[in-house]
Amino acid sequence: MEWSSLNSQVKATNISLVNKALIIGRTENGVGGATHGIIGPRANWFTINDVKFYNFDTTDGALGDCSHCQHSASTDSGARTIFTSKLSFDASVKRKVWYRYPYRGIYSDLDGTLTGLGAGSWATAYFRHNDWPGQCTYDDAVYNGHICNPNVQVRRIGFYGMTPSSFTAMNIKILQYD
Numbered sequence: 001m002e003w004s005s006l007n008s009q010v011k012a013t014n015i016s017l018v019n020k021a022l023i024i025g026r027t028e029n030g031v032g033g034a035t036h037g038i039i040g041p042r043a044n045w046f047t048i049n050d051v052k053f054y055n056f057d058t059t060d061g062a063l064g065d066c067s068h069c070q071h072s073a074s075t076d077s078g079a080r081t082i083f084t085s086k087l088s089f090d091a092s093v094k095r096k097v098w099y100r101y102p103y104r105g106i107y108s109d110l111d112g113t114l115t116g117l118g119a120g121s122w123a124t125a126y127f128r129h130n131d132w133p134g135q136c137t138y139d140d141a142v143y144n145g146h147i148c149n150p151n152v153q154v155r156r157i158g159f160y161g162m163t164p165s166s167f168t169a170m171n172i173k174i175l176q177y178d
Contacts (some may be wrong), residue, residue, distance in 0.1 A: 003041035004067045017047035025056035025093075036064035036098065038064075040082040040105070044156075050086040053093050061098030061144060062089060065105025079104035079156035087113040097143050099125040106154050115143070120150035129176050130154075 001023070006016045023037035037053050040046050040063070053062040066080060086108055089096060096114065099105050107114055107123040115121040122136075125145040130136050136148040148154060 001035070002039040002067050003046060006041050006043040006046060016041075016045065017046075017049055018051055020048075020050045022052050022054070023062070024054045025058070025062070033062035037062040039064040039100070039161040040068045040080065041067050042069060042080060044081050045083070046080075047083045047085075048087065049084070052088045052090075053096075054090045056089075056095070057095045058094070061095040062093055063097045063107070064100050065097075065107075066100050066102065077102060077104070077158070079106060079158075081106045081108055081154075081156065083108045083110055084114045085110040087122050095142055095144060097123055097145065106156065106158075108154075115147040117147060117149045120153045122148040122152065123147075124148065124154045132176070145149065 001018060001021075003016070018038055025037060035058065037056060038048055038051070040048075048063070056062045063082075063084075065082065069072065082105065097105075097107065103125045105125055109115045109117070109121045109123065110119060112118040112121055117121055123143050123145065124130065124140055126140070127146075128149070130146050132148075134153065135152050136146045138146055
């Protein structure tokens with residue numbers, strides 16, 4: 001299942017969502033198998049609730065982010081927040097999350113069933129500035145990035161209308177600050 005975009009005027013969880021679904025990645029009569037179970041949109045506020053994932057035994061993940069962001073004409077920079085709750089993964093699921101270009105997705109785990117770290121925990125793509133001992137752990141094998149306990153908050157930061165314009169399309173370097 002893949003969502004490209006949402007109505008940007010809706011700013012609430014449980015409006016645009018996948019609810020009570022069973023998603024099977026690979027079956028005996030399938031060729032190759034699915035690469036993702038759910039790919040989230042290029043927008044915030046998407047919710048995934050009460051979903052069971054089975055037979056995702058490839059290196060791609062049950063969850064993916066930023067639909068169509070890899071396209072050269074995409075206008076989204078990623079780091080959109082997807083809210084999750086009541087997720088279950090059978091033992092064959094090797095990777096729960098596989099980040100897609102531009103590799104910046106954020107998952108807000110409302111009840112701890114995605115990360116196993118409790119309600120209010122996070123899963124997010126790897127960036128060195130998120131290496132916080134005791135707070136965030138890098139787990140590429142299962143989460144393709146960081147999982148963070150509820151003591152942290154992960155947020156998208158966007159800069160618009162920068163001056164001088166020579167900064168346009170430049171990567172911003174972020175350092176840890178405590």
